[in-house]
Every structure is written in structure tokens, then in C-alpha cells.
Amino acid sequence: MTGDDRGDAALPDEAAAHRGDAALLDEAAAHRRELAARRAGDGMRDGFGRRVEYLRISVTDKCNLRCVYCMPAEGLPWLGRSEILTYEEIGDIVSAMAALGLRRVRLTGGEPLVRKDLPRLVELLRAIDGIDDISLSTNAVLLPALAVPLRDAGVNRVNISLDSLRPDRVDALARRPGSHAAIFEGLRAAEDAGFTPIKVNVVIMRGRNDDEIEDFARITMDRPWHVRFIEVMPVGDNLGISADEYVPSFEMLERLRRMGELRPVTGPAGNGPASYFQLDGAAGTVGVITPMSHNYCDRCNRMRLTANGRLRPCLFGDIETDLRTPLRAGEPLEPLIRRTLEIKPERHHLVQGSAIGSGGLRALSQVGG
Numbered sequence: 001m002t003g004d005d006r007g008d009a010a011l012p013d014e015a016a017a018h019r020g021d022a023a024l025l026d027e028a029a030a031h032r033r034e035l036a037a038r039r040a041g042d043g044m045r046d047g048f049g050r051r052v053e054y055l056r057i058s059v060t061d062k063c064n065l066r067c068v069y070c071m072p073a074e075g076l077p078w079l080g081r082s083e084i085l086t087y088e089e090i091g092d093i094v095s096a097m098a099a100l101g102l103r104r105v106r107l108t109g110g111e112p113l114v115r116k117d118l119p120r121l122v123e124l125l126r127a128i129d130g131i132d133d134i135s136l137s138t139n140a141v142l143l144p145a146l147a148v149p150l151r152d153a154g155v156n157r158v159n160i161s162l163d164s165l166r167p168d169r170v171d172a173l174a175r176r177p178g179s180h181a182a183i184f185e186g187l188r189a190a191e192d193a194g195f196t197p198i199k200v201n202v203v204i205m206r207g208r209n210d211d212e213i214e215d216f217a218r219i220t221m222d223r224p225w226h227v228r229f230i231e232v233m234p235v236g237d238n239l240g241i242s243a244d245e246y247v248p249s250f251e252m253l254e255r256l257r258r259m260g261e262l263r264p265v266t267g268p269a270g271n272g273p274a275s276y277f278q279l280d281g282a283a284g285t286v287g288v289i290t291p292m293s294h295n296y297c298d299r300c301n302r303m304r305l306t307a308n309g310r311l312r313p314c315l316f317g318d319i320e321t322d323l324r325t326p327l328r329a330g331e332p333l334e335p336l337i338r339r340t341l342e343i344k345p346e347r348h349h350l351v352q353g354s355a356i357g358s359g360g361l362r363a364l365s366q367v368g369g
């Protein structure tokens with residue numbers, strides 16, 4: 001019996017018909033309409049009517065790299081083990097949200113692959129009624145050992161962060177020697193495991209890697225990669241980078257246009273915020289993600305779950321709901337999820353080079369960037 005069937009069985013139809021109780025029949029019909037809407041995937045709507053059906057889950061705040069725009073070199077004060085949601089607790093939260101219309105999840109972090117036994121979480125999420133897409137954001141370093149188990153467990157798609165094609169630069173940007181070789185091995189492992197097409201995320205910074213926009217685009221001529229250039233966002237310690245090295249998307253696109261005709265295309269599955277283009281004859285696409293120059297908040301379809309069980313309706317700002325405490329106390333989550341959805345802000349209020357609007361975040365890794 002499915003969850004929905006159980007819902008139908010609880011309908012008061014029979015008793016209502018017996019007593020001729022019109023109000024009860026109306027209630028039963030409303031209940032049935034609600035179930036039908038959920039089955040049709042109508043999903044959760046926020047206070048601005050946006051349909052929210054996607055949850056990014058940070059499975060850990062820790063990371064094996066220290067990308068210059070993301071984390072301080074010395075790392076951050078990490079969460080304690082008991083503060084972090086267990087896989088079963090993540091499953092309980094996703095089940096509660098799936099009953100309201102959640103359809104897709106992405107595992108992220110920190111670096112999700114540093115959390116032990118991640119394929120077990122994927123299997124657990126895969127078994128939840130209503131969840132039909134599981135994706136992963138990773139720096140790829142640990143993919144050689146994990147690509148096949150993750151694929152077998154049910155991950156459909158991976159996004160891989162790669163900020164340069166040059167070994168010395170990757171190592172410097174990630175502040176870890178050997179990162180370039182490890183990431184490329186991870187990329188190969190992802191392709192060999194059948195994760196195609198692959199999305200590659202590149203945070204563009206002036207003077208560090210902006211001269212590689214064309215090189216990345218050239219790769220898409222032969223490889224079916226979807227390379228997405230991301231505008232750097234101001235968070236925590238990176239305000240200097242955000243102020244001095246920010247490259248707006250129009251500049252990225254201007255450089256791409258000089259390479260040849262850029263045709264707007266739909267892009268790969270995933271329904272994310274990127275705008276995609278294709279160079280003539282290319283196997284892959286190039287895209288831009290423009291949180292700063294053109295925020296896409298009006299199309300935002302997501303919420304975020306932090307590693308310690310806070311549900312965040314927006315990546316930035318300070319609105320979050322503690323789901324861990326009520327979950328551990330055996331209290332229902334649905335009213336809290338609905339309330340968080342209702343107060344999802346209309347847009348973020350980030351200002352380039354400033355901490356304004358970031359809600360005191362130290363790094364995107366803390367909230368599942």
C-alpha cells in the first residue's frame with residue numbers, strides 16, 4: 001500500500017454518505033483533490049507562487065579542498081558528529097517533503113564524498129516515494145573509488161567543480177597540491193561510470209582564471225561537457241576577491257561571442273539557473289550562472305537543508321528553520337516545512353564586495369552551495 005492509498009483509505013466518504021453529511025463529502029472531495037494534485041506533482045508553492053520541488057542537501061560541512069573563494073585556508077569551525085543529521089534523519093526529512101511535493105534532491109556540501117558511505121544515503125533516498133532525481137555536486141577528488149557505487153545506488157547526474165585547466169592554477173586555487181591530477185582522474189571516473197553529459201562548474205575570477213574562458217569553451221567542441229561559468233558571490237572571507245576579481249556574465253559572454261556564433265540552447269536536464277549557449281559544431285555547451293548581475297530569484301525552485309538540519313528557503317539571508325530538534329523529539333515536520341516555504345524571501349540582497357545580505361555566512365560550504 002502506498003502513502004497515498006493510506007490517505008484514500010482514511011477518507012470519510014462512507015460515513016458521510018451514510019449520514020448525508022454534505023460538509024463531510026465536501027471535505028472528502030477536497031482531500032481527494034489535494035492527493036490528486038500531489039500525485040500530479042503540483043508540488044509546493046511558496047508565498048510568491050513559485051513551485052518548489054528541489055532540495056539541495058548538505059551532507060557535511062567539511063571539505064578536502066580549500067578553494068580560495070569558498071573557505072579560509074585554515075578551514076572553519078566544523079560541526080560536531082552529534083550535530084550532523086544521520087542518513088536516516090535526512091531520509092525522514094526528505095520523506096516529509098516528498099509528501100508535500102518534493103521531487104528532486106542534490107547532494108552537496110562541503111564535499112559530499114568525504115562523508116562515509118554516501119551510496120547508502122543515495123539508496124535510502126532512492127526508495128522514497130516521489131523522489132525521481134538524485135544528483136551530486138562534487139570536487140571529484142574521491143570519485144575514482146565512488147563513481148560506480150554512486151551510479152549503482154541511483155545518482156543520475158554529477159556537477160564537477162573545476163576552476164582551471166592548468167595544474168599549477170588548480171592546485172593554487174584549491175590550496176592543495178595534487179588537486180589537478182586528482183580532479184581529472186575523478187572526471188574520467190565519472191565519464192567511465194556513465195555520468196554523461198557532465199556539468200563542469202567554473203567560478204571565474206579576474207587575474208586568476210578569466211583568461212581560460214576560451215580554453216574551457218574549446219573543450220566543449222569535442223567533449224559533451226556543459227561548462228558553466230559562475231559569477232563569484234561575496235561570502236565570509238572572500239569579500240576582497242568579490243570586490244576586485246568579480247567578472248560579470250556579460251563580459252564572459254562577450255568573450256565567448258568573439259569565438260563564433262553563440263546559439264542559445266535549452267541545456268541539459270536539471271532545470272537550474274544557468275543560461276546555456278552552443279558554439280557552432282560543438283558537442284557540449286557553455287553556460288553562465290549569474291547570481292550577481294541578473295539574479296534568477298523569480299525562478300527559484302529550491303530550498304536547502306544544512307548538515308545540521310536547518311531548512312533554508314534561500315541560500316543567503318538568515319531565515320532558517322531547525323528541523324533537527326523537532327525530528328529528534330518525534331514531532332511532526334510538515335507544519336514547519338510549510339511555514340518555511342511560506343516565508344521564502346522574494347530575492348537575495350547580496351552586494352558585490354560586501355557582507356550585506358549574506359546573513360553572516362562564512363562559506364557556501366556551510367549551507368550546501
Ligand code: SAM
Nearest residue numbers: 070109110111137138139161201232233364369
Ligand atoms: N564541494 C563541492 C564542489 O565544490 O562542487 C560542492 C559544494 S560547493 C560549495 C558548490 C558550488 O559552489 C561549487 O561549484 C563552488 O564552485 C561554488 N561556490 C562556492 N563558493 C562560491 C562563491 N563564493 N561564489 C560562487 N560560487 C561558489
Ligand code: SF4
Nearest residue numbers: 063067070110139365
Ligand atoms: Fe570544498 Fe567545494 Fe568549497 Fe571548494 S567549493 S572548498 S571543493 S566545498
